[in-house]
Amino acid sequence: QFGSDCNxxxxxxxxxxxxxxxxxxxxxxxxxxxxxxxxIEFPAGALTSDVVIEIKMLEFTNxxxxxxxxxxIASGPIAIFLPHGVTFAEPVTIWLDVTHAAGNGKKLRAAxxxxxxxxxxxxxxxxxxxxxxxxxxxxxxx
Numbered sequence: 001q002f003g004s005d006c007n008x009x010x011x012x013x014x015x016x017x018x019x020x021x022x023x024x025x026x027x028x029x030x031x032x033x034x035x036x037x038x039x040i041e042f043p044a045g046a047l048t049s050d051v052v053i054e055i056k057m058l059e060f061t062n063x064x065x066x067x068x069x070x071x072x073i074a075s076g077p078i079a080i081f082l083p084h085g086v087t088f089a090e091p092v093t094i095w096l097d098v099t100h101a102a103g104n105g106k107k108l109r110a111a112x113x114x115x116x117x118x119x120x121x122x123x124x125x126x127x128x129x130x131x132x133x134x135x136x137x138x139x140x141x142x
Contacts, residue, residue: 010058013077018055020082025049033057037097037131038079046088056080081139091135098132110134 016033023029025047032039038055058078079096096110110132111120125134 010060010078013057013059016057016077018053020052020054023047023051023053025051031055037095039095040081041093041095042088043090043092045090046092048089051086052083053086054082056082084139087138088136091137093133093135095128096132096134098127098130112136112138 016035016037018031018033021031023031023042026044027042028044029042030039031042031053033055038057040053040055056079058080060078077097079094081094094110110123110125112123113120123134123136125132127133
C-alpha cells in the first residue's frame with residue numbers, strides 16, 4: 001500500500017528491478033535495470049563511502065496524487081531507489097523509461113516524493129530517446 005492516502009496498490013516488477021549491489025566510493029559507476037530502461041549514473045565524487053544500492057520498479061493500479069497536486073497524473077511505473085535518504089556529494093543522473101507515456105500530448109516531468117510534506121517535487125529533466133533524464137542529490141521514490 002502506498003500513495004497519499006495509502007490506498008494505492010503496487011507490485012514489484014522483478015524483471016525490471018535491480019537487486020542490491022555495493023557501489024564503491026571514489027569511482028564512476030552505472031547501475032541499470034536488466035532491460036536498460038532505468039539506470040543511475042554515479043560520477044566518481046558522488047559517494048563519500050561505499051553504499052549498497054537497489055532499484056525496485058513498482059507497477060501500480062489506482063494510483064492517486066495527493067489532493068493538493070490533483071492536476072498531475074502518474075504516467076508510468078514508480079522507481080524506488082534505495083536506500084531511502086542516502087545523499088550524494090555530487091548529483092547522480094537518473095534515467096526513467098517513459099516511452100509508454102511519450103507522445104500522448106502531455107508534458108512529462110520527473111518527480112521525487114517527499115514523505116515529510118506528502119508531495120511530489122518536480123525535477124528539472126529532459127527527454128532523450130523515450131527516457132526522462134534528471135539529476136538528484138538524494139534517493140527516494142521517482
